[in-house]
Amino acid sequence: MIRAQLMMVMALDKCIGCHTCSVTCKQAWTNRSGTDYVWFNNVETKPGTGYPKRWEDNEHWRGGWELTESGKLRLKAGGRLRKLTSLFGNPDLPLIDDYYEPWTYDYEHLVSAPLDEYSPVVRSRSRLTGKAIDLRGGPNWDDDLAGAAELFRSDPNTAALGEQARLEYEQVFMFYLPRICNHCLNPSCVSSCPSGAMYKREEDGIVLVDENKCRGWRMCVSGCPYKKVYFNHVSGKAEKCTFCYPRVEDGMPTICSETCVGRIRYIGVVLYDDEDVLRAAHTPAEEDLVAAYRDVILDPDDPQVHRRAEQDGVPHDWIVAAQRSPVYHLAKQLELAFPLHPEYRTLPMVWYVPPLAPLADNAADVGFDASDASKVLAGVQEMRIPLAYLASMFSAGNIQVISEALGRLSVLRAIKRALQLGADVPDGLLEDVGLSEDDVDLMYRLLAIGEYEDRYVIPTAHREDVGAAQSEHCSLDFPGGPGMSEAVGGGGGSFFRDSEGTTRFNLLNWDGRSPIGETP
Amino acid sequence: MATTMQWLLFGVLPYVAMTVFLVGLIWRYRFDQYGWTTRSSQLYEKRWLIIGAMMFHYGAFLAIAGHVLGILVPEQWTEALGIPESLYSLVSKVGGTIAVVMVVAGLAVLTVRRWGNDRVRAATTGVDIAVFVMLWLMIILGAMETIGVNDFGAGYNYRPSIGEWFRGLFYLQPDPQLVTGAPLIYQVHITVAWFFFMLFPFSRLVHAFSAPVGYLLRPYVVYRSRKPAKPQKERKWQTIGRSR
Structure with missing residues (x-):
């Protein structure tokens, strides 16, 4: 499903x-x-x-x-x-x-x-x-x-x-x-809770x-x-x-994202098949976990995925949001983001683009040269933050995948730098890291520009059943119930609902016309 | 004939206590789901809690099993199964003594921890203190019966007397005279226990009724829809604020 x-x-x-x-x-x-x-x-x-x-x-x-x-x-x-x-x-x-x-x-x-x-x-x-x-x-x-x-x-x-x-x-x-x-x-x-009190929401995970x-x-x-x-x-x-569910249900980002000064956070929808989850968690070799987790995230532009998602009840606007999802681009399409400690085998859904900045800080020391393709990538190997340390956090020790992602990040910088300075983009740079020019534009738009509406693509929750939800807290507005009576909110303005949901009569504000006797 | 006092203690109090216990539990379950918790203090102190709580809980399970066997199961049943009185007596002495040692040692550790650790003491409520006092009273009396009367004393066969009386309560035929012949220590133990049961629904002890045995059968990951169940169309009344 x-x-x-x-x-x-x-x-x-x-x-x-x-x-x-x-x-x-x-x-x-x-x-x-x-x-x-x-x-x-x-x-x-x-x-x-x-x-x-x-x-x-x-x-x-x-x-x-x-x-x-x-x-x-x-x-x-x-x-x-x-x-x-x-x-x-x-x-x-x-x-x-x-x-x-x-x-x-x-x-x-x-x-x-x-x-x-x-x-x-x-x-x-x-x-x-x-x-x-x-x-x-x-x-x-x-x-x-x-x-x-x-x-x-x-x-x-x-x-x-x-x-x-x-x-x-x-x-x-x-x-x-x-x-x-x-x-x-x-x-x-959730799996450890003996009471079954913890749960994953079907609609948004x-x-x-x-x-x-x-x-x-x-x-x-x-x-x-x-x-x-x-x-x-x-x-x-x-x-x-709670992933600020009252906010994201209304299409707003979580409060941590909303107030993020560095604008580092991206929120979006991804689609997955729940039958793939346990298979990915069973991946034998830890170094393969990141790739296995990426495979769980489905391509929302694949017509078959699209069709199956609609069959399984994913609302249309959520599928459209998944197609525009910035997290899909960063985590799956560009393979820039990584799960934190994938070796815990929980398939975490908050991923991280590993930091590159300290490389550029002492770029010259490590032989970084934006004009030379081989030196751009060589620089990654000599980063100030050791690759082994990042790999220990984000890829269960797989240095290769981290270094590839950092390579793509540094190539983005090299290209943008060359364009800024009016220099030629070195040949072969994009091929070396497996990026297209569109990919570079996408990375630039997401990571460097990072407009609010590009960072947060959050479809609102479907509210068709919201009436039922409200009645859980206030049972008065079913047909013929006391909450449906004319007096509430209108008429004499004398009935009110207390915090418990019981309808009461407010004698102080009574206009003298509406009948008291009909107090439920 | 039983005196008025004996009637009150062994003919009326049991029904009052059982009513408070049952109605209290139902009321609490319906209206205080948020307060229904172990209110564990393990975050403050861990080492002694594990030692004390393990001993106390497993000892308490043994003690509860012993009470069921001794009071709810009639003597005729065990005899019908061909279990002689001597074997029953031996099992109850050995099991009872182990239970007493575990419960007393466990509760002692927990008591010292609760008063000795600043953080745990600060988080202790009045109801907690009442629970500790009642537990200690009940357990000391029970220990005196098991060890004092049965292991080293003359012994007392409570099965035809107290057991008979206890079962009679459920047939609505309370006969206090079955108990008034028992040693005083048994009578006090019983009376304290009824007060303990009246305290039960209003304390953290309610967590006993949430023993999560369903965990053994449930799938690991629980999914729930944010769509709430639809309410019935015409409902006379409904509990407020409790999810179904």
Whole structure:
């Protein structure tokens, strides 16, 4: 069956690490009690420990899926029976200290402190216990490589660098990695939930928690290899990124995308056949995972795909949106974007265009020469950010595919630079990286210009049944029901609906004409 | 004849408690799905929770099984199966003692953790404290029966007396005199238990009724449509805000 999925791509070259996405997300979604440490969106400096600390080390946290020796896919933390027997104490759950102890400041003290020789200071107080604490961690504690001398090795991806540590100041490298929930095609959080409270929406693939069904078993928190399901420690329920579904249903981008200063984010629809998902997740060799994931995304211009999608109930405007989808172009057609840690086998649906910028920074050092085709590509191999490090994050160690994508990005620059300077475009450059001139124009339009309507192609949700949805909350407007009576909203203006949906009579505003006796 | 007090405790209280328990559970389930959770404190502290909660829960399962076998199953049934009283007694002593050790040790770990860990203590509500107090009262009394009376004491065959009385409650023929002959410790244990059941629907203990056994049979990935089910055309009343 062909389904539609909302997908996001982030072009990491453009991320300036300003955390605007995190802040607006927090203000929109997690400024409530029990979510003080919860960041549906966060931005990590790479290399870095991440949030929660060392989340990428799934040999320790045991999130996601793994292949058994016989080639079967299973949850890394164990199957159903194991989950149920360890229900009373989840051995893989991170502690609050693996995130950070949320705190506030004792501002009151500034005003109420008695006259003293010294000025009063605000002390940090734990939001958990109310006691004064010394801060030992916080959001982005290692932002911009702070403490990297000690923390560098705590990034699991640096293992890919072997002994070749790039810590000398001249050689140091970093980039930013904004992270939200990946709304995976094969979500291990949904699969880990004993209650069946988590689900993937049929229409757009958004993964949500049903707060009325969640019982707080916390298996999703540990089951997600990206640690993007959080436990609200006041309500005792799981919470996660909602892909801002109230916004995207109206055709607006998520709040993290909307407010992105660098305009790094792209949202669009992709089509996939749900029968291909498990096959891709079963791909034996990890290096083949990126290619397998790309194969799952179907070509929306293929007439057969188009026809099958319509048969399977994908609305026509969603298919049209899939044909215009910027994420389809970046992830599939141009093969520029990559899934984060494909080796977790969840088929994540937030992909990343790996960063190239530091190459150009010291281009001359590595022999980069925009006028010479061979040197453009040679430069990629000598990038400041080691390819092995990027491959460890985005391709399960497959350096080849990363280097090809970076090659295409650098060729785009070389060509645009040549045009700008009125120089000739070197021969053979496009053929070397397998791009057409149309592809280059598309890349330029998407990555460099990045108009709002090109970055976000989001069809609105179909509202044919919205009346039924409303009646869930307010059952009064069925034919003949009290909500259908003339008095509501009109007439004397004296009936009103309270927050519970019950119709009440407002004596204060009564105009004296409409009958009171008909109050339901 | 049973005194008025005995009638109240063993003839009336059980029905009050069962009503509060059932009506409370139904009410809570209908109107407080959002509050229906384990409210786990594992995020604050993990090591002792795993040790304590594992012991306590598995011990509690054993204890519940023992109560079912001892009180709900009539003596005649086990006899009909050819199980002699001596074998029943042995099973109940061994199983009961293991359950007592696990539950007491588990609850002790959990209690020390709850009061010893700043974060866990700060997240403790009044209802939680009431649950701990009731659990301790009930368990200490149960432990005294199992170990004090049956393992080392004279022993007491509760099956023809307390078991008979308990089953009689469900035939609507309560006979308090079957219980009033039992050692006082049994009578107190029973009375505390009824109060525990009255507390149950209003505490986090309700999570016991959400034991996720369906997980064993369900497909891994759950899909749901955002289209809600259509409401019936003519409905007299409907719960507000609860998804069907």
